[in-house]
Amino acid sequence: xxxxxxxxxxxxxxxxxxxxxxxxxxxxxxxxxxxxxxxxxxxxxxxxxxxxxxxxxxxxxxxxxxxxxxxxxxxxxxxxxxxxxxxxxxxxxxxxxxxxxxxxxxxxxxxxxxxxxxxxxxxxxxxxxxxxxxxxxxxxxxxxxxxxxxxxxxxxxxxxxxxxxxxxxxxxxxxxxxxxxxxxxxxxxxxxxxxxxxxxxxxxxxxxxxxxxxxxxxxxxxxxxxxxxxxxxxxxxxxxxxx
Amino acid sequence: xxxxxxxxxxxxxxxxxxxxxxxxxxxxxxxxxxxxxxxxxxxxxxxxxxxxxxxxxxxxxxxxxxxxxxxxxxxxxxxxxxxxxxxxxxxxxxxxxxxxxxxxxxxxxxxxxxxxxxxxxxxxxxxxxxxxxxxxxxxxxxxxxxxxxxxxxxxxxxxxxxxxxxxxxxxxxxxxxxxxxxxxxxxxxxxxxxxxxxxxxxxxxxxxxxxxxxxxxxxxxxxxxxxxxxxxxxxxxxxxxxx
Numbered sequence: 001x002x003x004x005x006x007x008x009x010x011x012x013x014x015x016x017x018x019x020x021x022x023x024x025x026x027x028x029x030x031x032x033x034x035x036x037x038x039x040x041x042x043x044x045x046x047x048x049x050x051x052x053x054x055x056x057x058x059x060x061x062x063x064x065x066x067x068x069x070x071x072x073x074x075x076x077x078x079x080x081x082x083x084x085x086x087x088x089x090x091x092x093x094x095x096x097x098x099x100x101x102x103x104x105x106x107x108x109x110x111x112x113x114x115x116x117x118x119x120x121x122x123x124x125x126x127x128x129x130x131x132x133x134x135x136x137x138x139x140x141x142x143x144x145x146x147x148x149x150x151x152x153x154x155x156x157x158x159x160x161x162x163x164x165x166x167x168x169x170x171x172x173x174x175x176x177x178x179x180x181x182x183x184x185x186x187x188x189x190x191x192x193x194x195x196x197x198x199x200x201x202x203x204x205x206x207x208x209x210x211x212x213x214x215x216x217x218x219x220x221x222x223x224x225x226x227x228x229x230x231x232x233x234x235x236x237x238x239x240x241x242x243x
Numbered sequence: 244x245x246x247x248x249x250x251x252x253x254x255x256x257x258x259x260x261x262x263x264x265x266x267x268x269x270x271x272x273x274x275x276x277x278x279x280x281x282x283x284x285x286x287x288x289x290x291x292x293x294x295x296x297x298x299x300x301x302x303x304x305x306x307x308x309x310x311x312x313x314x315x316x317x318x319x320x321x322x323x324x325x326x327x328x329x330x331x332x333x334x335x336x337x338x339x340x341x342x343x344x345x346x347x348x349x350x351x352x353x354x355x356x357x358x359x360x361x362x363x364x365x366x367x368x369x370x371x372x373x374x375x376x377x378x379x380x381x382x383x384x385x386x387x388x389x390x391x392x393x394x395x396x397x398x399x400x401x402x403x404x405x406x407x408x409x410x411x412x413x414x415x416x417x418x419x420x421x422x423x424x425x426x427x428x429x430x431x432x433x434x435x436x437x438x439x440x441x442x443x444x445x446x447x448x449x450x451x452x453x454x455x456x457x458x459x460x461x462x463x464x465x466x467x468x469x470x471x472x473x474x475x476x477x478x479x480x481x482x483x484x485x486x
Contacts (some may be wrong), residue, residue, distance in 0.1 A: 049462040053321075056469035061326040078296075080335060083304040088331035094325060219292040226299035 020032040047102070054095045055106050063113035067091050071110060072121040075092070075222075077164065079229045085242065091115070099126040101140035107143060111150035117241075118147060119200075121159040122190070127180045128173040137187030144195045156197035157241060160185045162206050165213040168221030175221060178211065198241070205235050206233070245299070290345070297338045298349050306356035310334050314353060315364040315456075316341040318405065319464075322472045328485065334358070341371040343382035350386060354393035360484075361390060364402040366431070367465070370423045371416040380430030387438045399440035399486060403428045405449050408456040411464030418464060421454065441484070448478050 069078045069091045076094025081087070093110060095102065103122050110118065120143065126136045140158070147154055161184055167174035185203075192199035206228065208214045213221060218229035224232070236242050251298055312334045313319045319337025324330070336353060338345065346365050353361065363386065368378045383401070390397055391486065403466050409418035428446075433440035451457045456464060460471035467475070 050466075053462055053468050054465075057322060057327075057472065060469040060473060061323065062329060078277075079300060080304065082325055082331070083334065084300075086305060088325070091326065218298055223293075225296050226303040229300065230303060 009130070010205070014242050016182070024204075051095055051097070051102070058093060058106070058109050059118040061091075063115075064089065065114075065116070067115040069093050069110055069113065069115040070105060070115045070119045070121075073125050075124070075224060076121055078223055084229055084233050085236070086210050087242065089116075097125055098122065099129065099131065099145065100136055101126075103143055104139060104146075107146055108150075110148055115154050117155045117157065119157045119241075120144075120160060120237075121161070121202075123161045124164070124174060124181070126183065127177045130172070133180055133187065137191070140184075140188055141191045141195070144191055144197055148195060156192075156195070157200055158188050158197050159186065159200045160202045162202055162224075163211060163213045165208075165215055165218060165221035165227045167212070168213065168218070170220045171222045176206075184235040195217050200235075200239070200241070202232070202235070205231050292343070294338055294340070298352070300349070301349070301352050304334075306358075307332065308357075308359075310350060310356050310358040311360045311362070312353055312356065312358040313362045314346060315362075316368050317460045318367070319362075319364055319468060321466055327472055327476050328381050328479070329484065332359075340368055341365065342372065343386065344373065346386055347382060347389075350389055351393075354390055357394045359396050360398045360400065362400045362402060362479075362484075363387075364404070364445075366404045366427050367417060367420075367424070369409070370404070370420045370427065371414070376423055376426040376430065378426050378434075380401055382432055383427075384434050384438075387434055387440055391438060394444075399435075399438070400443055401431050401435045401440050402443045403445045404433065405445055405467075406454060406456045407453075408458055408461060408464035409459070410455070410458065413463045443478075443482070443484070445475070445478070448474050 025103070035130050065219050066089045068081075068087065068089050070081050071093045073094060074096035077092060078094070079092075081092050083088035084090075091113070095106075098120055103120075120140075122143075123136050126139075127133075144156055144158065147156055163181065164171070164174050164177070168175075185201075188197045189201075192195070203211075206213055206217060214228075215221075217224055217231060219225050299475050309332045311330065313324050313334050314336045316337060317339035320335060320339050321337070322335075324333035324335050327333075334356070343365055346363075364381075365386075366379050366383065369382075369402075370376075387399060387401065390399055404424050406424065407414070407420070411418075428444075432442045432444075434440065446454075449456055449460055457471075458464075460467055460474060462468050468471075
């Protein structure tokens with residue numbers, strides 16, 4: 001959408017402000033159509049039966065007061081949070097491959113539970129699918145605002161998208177997206193700031209000196225190993241976010 | 244191994260008992276070599292990085308007195324047992340694709356935790372790989388005996404291998420193995436009986452009138468959906484196995 005803004009800006013310079021309203025309407029329609037197409041593409045191509053199963057399971061579990069929800073994709077799904085943190089109120093709401101559109105679709109289950117805390121880590125799969133940064137950020141803002149509206153007492157933590165490591169060979173669509181990761185993280189940080197959420201920058205904990213996902217903490221350049229999860233847990237504990 | 248027994252039996256009839264000792268030694272050597280080859284085949288072809296990750300994670304978690312461990316493959320891995328049962332001491336030790344050889348390799352982690360209860364459901368992936376029933380049953384017996392020896396106070400529950408449903412299309416190697424499922428289940432039941440474990444027959448809960456996995460409880464003819472897990476939980480509760 002940044003590119004679209006630049007194009008719009010240049011057209012405005014050329015045509016003057018008189019056509020601004022028309023151009024703005026066209027721009028909004030194009031953006032909405034693009035987001036809808038991506039949503040549809042995700043619906044039709046992505047969600048395997050196991051995704052639907054997971055959502056149905058989440059809906060089948062009972063909510064408890066004081067739930068601490070971890071919401072995201074495979075990186076969140078890949079640990080037993082209650083075992084990792086020794087915290088029975090932890091709830092894993094990670095689904096492998098998920099993107100911001102998916103989280104928006106299944107967000108009501110999270111909101112209904114009115115958790116005491118919500119940790120969000122989502123976006124790397126959006127980036128791997130070349131969903132524009134602006135769309136990811138807009139979706140992210142919707143997620144945070146919907147939680148705030150539906151469960152105002154929930155303390156929201158937005159976590160920065162982790163770096164990847166291209167020296168592994170498995171997730172080619174996820175590697176070499178540093179600029180997008182940085183841009184989306186900047187957006188997430190701004191959302192946290194304007195919506196009263198807490199931004200957790202995971203970068204210093206997980207990046208090596210070159211800014212890549214530390215090879216000692218991953219087995220495929222995208223997902224975390226046991227040591228990676230331990231570091232994550234240590235960070236959340238040391239910052240007092242779990243109290 | 245059943246076939247080998249029949250061949251052995253016929254040879255004995257022809258040769259008389261005088262060569263019995265020699266034949267028995269050859270038979271034992273062949274069986275051991277076969278099991279070793281299968282173990283090696285599994286080691287080299289099966290275990291993806293994510294398997295190793297899971298084992299490392301299990302080893303990184305703290306054990307607690309009174310742990311209730313669910314040990315198995317993707318069918319066990321596919322639910323949050325602590326949420327499903329509302330039981331904080333539940334521990335998920337399921338790994339997708341696992342077989343009896345894998346369970347044997349990672350069993351020490353379970354034994355070390357000295358859980359109060361252990362629920363085992365393993366074998367369908369062994370069957371899908373055409374590992375002989377006798378090898379699966381022998382491995383199963385080793386699993387139960389090693390747990391008994393290493394953690395004598397653990398109450399062991401051996402669960403029958405679930406039926407599959409071939410009307411789905413995804414797991415062709417798992418379908419149409421009814422005879423093997425029945426044979427291995429018979430073996431598991433005998434092990435439970437001789438080793439003082441509790442055999443849980445899941446068949447009446449999950450099979451339709453034709454003996455297949457009830458299509459309402461699965462999304463692919465092998466794995467369970469939310470309704471399937473609910474039934475499983477209800478069965479364990481109603482029988483008082485979780486108390």
